[in-house]
Amino acid sequence: MISFSGVAKRYSGGYEALRGVSFAIAEGEFAFVAGHSGAGKSTLLKLIAAIERPSAGAVLVNGQNVGALKRAAIPYLRRNLGLVFQDQKLLYDRSVFDNVMLPLSFGELSGREAARRACAALDKVGLAAREKANPVQLSGGEQQRLAIARAVANRPSILMADEPTANLDAGAAAQILEIFAAFNQVGVTVLVSTHDEALIGRFARRVLRLSQGSLSA
Amino acid sequence: MRAWLRQHRQALAGALGKLTAQKYAAVLNALVIGIALALPAGGYALLASLRSLATGASLDPQLSVFLRAEAKRPELEALARKLQSDPRVREARYIPREQALKDLQATEGLAEVVAALNRNPLPDAWVVRPRAAPGAELEALAQELRAQPAVAHVQADAAWARRLAALAGTARLAIALLAALLAFGLVAITFNTIRLQILTQRAEIEISKLIGATDAFIRRPFFYLGAVQGLAGGLLALVLVWGGLAALNTGVADLASSYGSSFRLAFLAPGDALTLLPFSCFLGWLGAYLSVSRYLLEIEPR
Numbered sequence: 001m002i003s004f005s006g007v008a009k010r011y012s013g014g015y016e017a018l019r020g021v022s023f024a025i026a027e028g029e030f031a032f033v034a035g036h037s038g039a040g041k042s043t044l045l046k047l048i049a050a051i052e053r054p055s056a057g058a059v060l061v062n063g064q065n066v067g068a069l070k071r072a073a074i075p076y077l078r079r080n081l082g083l084v085f086q087d088q089k090l091l092y093d094r095s096v097f098d099n100v101m102l103p104l105s106f107g108e109l110s111g112r113e114a115a116r117r118a119c120a121a122l123d124k125v126g127l128a129a130r131e132k133a134n135p136v137q138l139s140g141g142e143q144q145r146l147a148i149a150r151a152v153a154n155r156p157s158i159l160m161a162d163e164p165t166a167n168l169d170a171g172a173a174a175q176i177l178e179i180f181a182a183f184n185q186v187g188v189t190v191l192v193s194t195h196d197e198a199l200i201g202r203f204a205r206r207v208l209r210l211s212q213g214s215l216s217a
Numbered sequence: 218m219r220a221w222l223r224q225h226r227q228a229l230a231g232a233l234g235k236l237t238a239q240k241y242a243a244v245l246n247a248l249v250i251g252i253a254l255a256l257p258a259g260g261y262a263l264l265a266s267l268r269s270l271a272t273g274a275s276l277d278p279q280l281s282v283f284l285r286a287e288a289k290r291p292e293l294e295a296l297a298r299k300l301q302s303d304p305r306v307r308e309a310r311y312i313p314r315e316q317a318l319k320d321l322q323a324t325e326g327l328a329e330v331v332a333a334l335n336r337n338p339l340p341d342a343w344v345v346r347p348r349a350a351p352g353a354e355l356e357a358l359a360q361e362l363r364a365q366p367a368v369a370h371v372q373a374d375a376a377w378a379r380r381l382a383a384l385a386g387t388a389r390l391a392i393a394l395l396a397a398l399l400a401f402g403l404v405a406i407t408f409n410t411i412r413l414q415i416l417t418q419r420a421e422i423e424i425s426k427l428i429g430a431t432d433a434f435i436r437r438p439f440f441y442l443g444a445v446q447g448l449a450g451g452l453l454a455l456v457l458v459w460g461g462l463a464a465l466n467t468g469v470a471d472l473a474s475s476y477g478s479s480f481r482l483a484f485l486a487p488g489d490a491l492t493l494l495p496f497s498c499f500l501g502w503l504g505a506y507l508s509v510s511r512y513l514l515e516i517e518p519r
């Protein structure tokens with residue numbers, strides 16, 4: 001489903017975020033990307049979503065070479081990926097419901113079907129009752145769950161989250177990971193980056209451990 | 218197809234929503250565009266009116282040959298023979314002074330003047346339409362006619378009409394230049410307004426792009442915004458031109474009636490007025506296109 005072979009990413013200025021990274025994640029798998037901050041976790045996730053392009057090597061998603069995708073093809077790749085960003089990237093000029101509607105307006109869904117899916121996504125993360133609220137009014141954990149609802153609204157086959165528990169207390173963090181586990185249970189491939197070793201210990205899953213841009217066993 | 222139409226409808230509704238949300242800015246922008254377009258459009262309307270005034274006069278060269286009142290009969294006959302046999306003359310028409318006075322009487326505004334005369338001051342005349350175009354050959358013919366003893370005066374009538382035509386041509390060119398300059402200005406104005414609009418929606422655009430919106434989807438509402446703004450400016454320009462000409466016409470009417478004329482400045486022809494709208498709409502779209510495309514390239518990850 002996702003495979004890296006000999007992937008390197010060098011930023012202009014010479015900083016090497018990733019070097020010689022190779023791994024494969026099967027369909028329906030749940031994996032952590034672990035490592036200290038600056039180890040290259042975010043870069044790895046960005047390469048999968050074609051937000052960055054690799055300097056060397058190949059990144060394949062569903063058999064597509066993502067690094068070589070044409071500009072016009074990238075939106076369609078991203079619609080099949082649920083992305084939860086480190087800074088959440090919520091829109092504070094509209095309601096919780098309209099935040100989830102945003103990705104549903106790009107495609108060809110009718111207004112009614114889009115609204116139905118937005119409600120379903122909010123329901124799955126436990127925010128159905130807050131749909132009219134503004135994201136500012138939500139707690140940190142609720143904002144993170146809203147970001148997840150938006151990521152899964154288009155029913156992607158892959159769900160990726162960059163440090164989704166970074167600013168949350170242990171209880172809220174566990175709740176977030178339960179939500180990811182639930183999506184994984186219905187067949188969604190999940191990739192979560194975190195530096196929280198305690199959390200990784202609690203959820204016994206596959207771990208891709210990054211250290212200074214390289215994978216260690 | 219239905220989804221495509223829905224997306225366009227949503228984009229248009231979004232653009233109109235933004236315009237009504239920022240009424241004052243929208244009105245000011247339309248005003249700036251309207252004034253920029255009204256200048257060349259108004260100039261064009263003025264020129265068209267003046268041209269209709271000038272077409273009353275023939276642009277073909279014409280020689281008026283006025284005869285001396287005391288000319289002798291053989292001298293007159295010699296002139297008539299020359300005019301009828303000269304190969305450079307296409308047509309020569311004799312206009313006796315009584316006929317000339319009657320023509321003058323029929324001319325608008327001059328009837329009273331003529332009635333006030335107690336004797337006919339006009340000479341007999343020939344009106345000559347030469348084969349030759351204005352230039353040396355025509356000048357030679359005029360010189361020969363001047364040398365005839367029966368002739369008092371030869372006038373090349375086409376001169377003023379040609380000067381007017383040349384002047385109108387220059388004015389047309391000036392208006393075309395002005396229109397081109399202001400069209401650039403209009404594109405720049407929309408470029409900037411759309412850019413400001415983009416900056417207020419920067420977060421939405423970047424997030425949309427990150428989670429799977431196509432460039433076309435992101436561009437669409439801005440295209441409508443630019444086009445609607447251009448269209449509103451075009452409509453406003455028509456109103457300004459119409460109002461301006463109406464205001465000028467009260468003055469023109471007084472002036473013209475003092476000459477016994479019913480001349481008025483005409484509004485743009487319906488066809489010209491209608492082409493202004495799609496043109497201003499297109500310019501607005503173009504400004505939006507340049508602005509959004511530039512921005513999308515700026516935020517493109519490398």
